[in-house]
Amino acid sequence: MKHLDFCRQWQLSTPLIQAPMAGGATTPELVAAVCEAGALGAFAAAMLSPAQITAGIAAIRALTDRPFLVNLFVLETPTPTEDTLAHAQSMLADSYRAIGIDQTTPSKWCEDFSAQLDAVLAAKPAAISFAFGLAGAAVIERCHLAGIQVIGTATTVSEGLAWQADGADAVCAQGVEAGGHRGGLQTEEGGGMIGTLALVPQMVDALSIPVIAAGGVMDGRGIAACLVLGAAGVQMGTAFLCCPESGISTTWKQALLAAGDDATRITRVFSGRPARGLYNDFMASMARYERHVPPYPVQNALTGPMRQAAQRAGRADYLSLWAGQGVRLARGVPASELVEVLDREWRALLPSWG
Ligand SMILES: Cc1cc2nc3c(=O)[nH]c(=O)nc-3n(C[C@H](O)[C@H](O)[C@H](O)COP(=O)(O)O)c2cc1C
Structure with a gap:
């Protein structure tokens, strides 16, 4: 059972990553509360300067000594x-x-990727995840030399295979239901829009490294479904946006809590x-x-x-x-309570899964 190895690998009591969410949601308080509850908290660093990254990681460490993840976008500075x-x-x-x-x-236009990476490498979180592009074998090797495990974001099997070939430790398979940006390699033709239910088993069949399912997972039913599809764990974003520790505005939270299924x-x-x-x-x-x-x-x-x-x-x-397609199922409860409830919900559906 892949989720048991996944939990062992990241020292978790439930196979769950709170998604990194750039734009203020993933405060040190949210990340630390998730980690303390036994899941993997993730700090979105993509829009932050190196100094802000260093300060944010220190703030998380002041609240928890459990492992956590830091996330960056692989970006080149444009010259329009x-x-x-x-x-x-x-x-x-x-x-x-x-x-x-x-x-x-x-x-x-954006922060300098290599300066951001240097700040993360110096701080040595347990894990780093990348979105928007392939980080490449050399960057992944630098992360490994610093003792940091690497998760790549993939929206197609070929992207997943590319991350695996470059040495990533796991791949986050992001289905089209997901809230926020499409995290894979962008195509002109608008590709990479595969639903989680279709993407995860295809990714699991093609890859030998753990696959983490993301997109539309809002409760224990979604977690159990992804584990049955062969995922080692899930990454959930929208579900955590309405937690009191999430740093988004009240206007945004109210809109989420009022949203319907087709919103x-x-x-x-x-x-x-x-x-x-x-x-x-x-x-x-x-x-x-x-x-x-x-x-x-x-x-x-x-x-x-x-x-x-x-x-x-x-x-x-x-x-x-x-917001993701599951937004109607969002619950405005504290992060530790959400992690506990999610753990209870999926275990009730898969009682023999350990
Ligand atoms: C508000 C918001 C911001 C996000 N920002 C990031 C980010 O900075 N980096 C990243 O890799 N993924 C980001 N994502 C995508 C999540 O990692 C994840 O794929 C997604 O939340 C999963 O779908 P769900 O929202 O239905 O749970 C973001 C998602 C949301 C909702």
């Missing part, structure tokens, strides 16, 4: 042309007008990379530009001030309300 920027800003003009602030050109859509308009969130006015008004906005992280940086203004004003219509 002035024409690209002018076009992108013209597409956003109405939205900035609606939210009542002026557009500015960001001073930087989410995948869009590029917020960030330039396909991501699933609650459908709102910004997505609707920008739909005609879906294929025209510049790729991540340029569009993400260009919409940043608009989203921050929306947050300050408590306006859900211009916020990126990332």
Whole structure:
């Protein structure tokens, strides 16, 4: 039974990873509470500077001495042309007008990946996971030399095989139900949109390293289903967003708790990379530009001030309300209670699984 090895490998009492969630959800308090409850807490570091990463990891260590995971996006710093920027800003003009602030050109597009990686390697968390691209064998080897285990994000079997060939210790198989950004290699044709139920067994059959199932898992039924499909564990994001320790805004939490089963859509308009969130006015008004906005992280940086203004004003219509398809099943309970309930739920369904 793969989940027993998985739990042993990461010193867990339940085969569960709380997903790293960039944008403020995965506070040190959330990560530490999950770890203390026996699951693997994950700190989203992709949008943080090296100094913020170091401080965040220290804050987690002040709250727990259990293993945890740190997550980065594999990104190159882009150099968009002035024409690209002018076009992108013209597409956003109405939205900035609606939210009542002026557009500015960001001073930087994203954090420098190699400086972020250095900060994580120096802090030596138990595990690191990567999304958005392959980290490559050399980076994985550096992680291993620092004593850090590596999880790659894959949305197709071929991506999973590439992570395995490069030396990753496990693969997170992200189904299309997942909240937030698609974590695999982006394709122009919009590939990599396979449901968790279909993706996990195909990944399990093709790979020899553990597969962690992500996307649409909200309760013990989802965990049990993924274990039966051959996953060694699950990674759950949306389920943790409404926990009191999660750092997202009250506006976002309220929208999640009111959402129905058909509330989410995948869009590029917020960030330039396909991501699933609650459908709102910004997505609707920008739909005609879906294929025209510049790729991540340029569009993400260009919409940043608009989203921050929306947050300050408590306006859900211009916020990126990332959420997965299972959002209706979200529970606003403390993280430790959620982990305990999830553990009880899946074990009740698979009593002989140990
Ligand atoms: C708000 C939000 C932010 C996310 N940010 C990240 C991230 O920074 N890095 C990452 O690898 N995955 C990120 N994800 C995706 C999760 O790792 C995971 O694949 C997803 O939450 C699983 O689907 P679920 O939301 O249905 O549980 C994010 C998901 C959400 C909902």
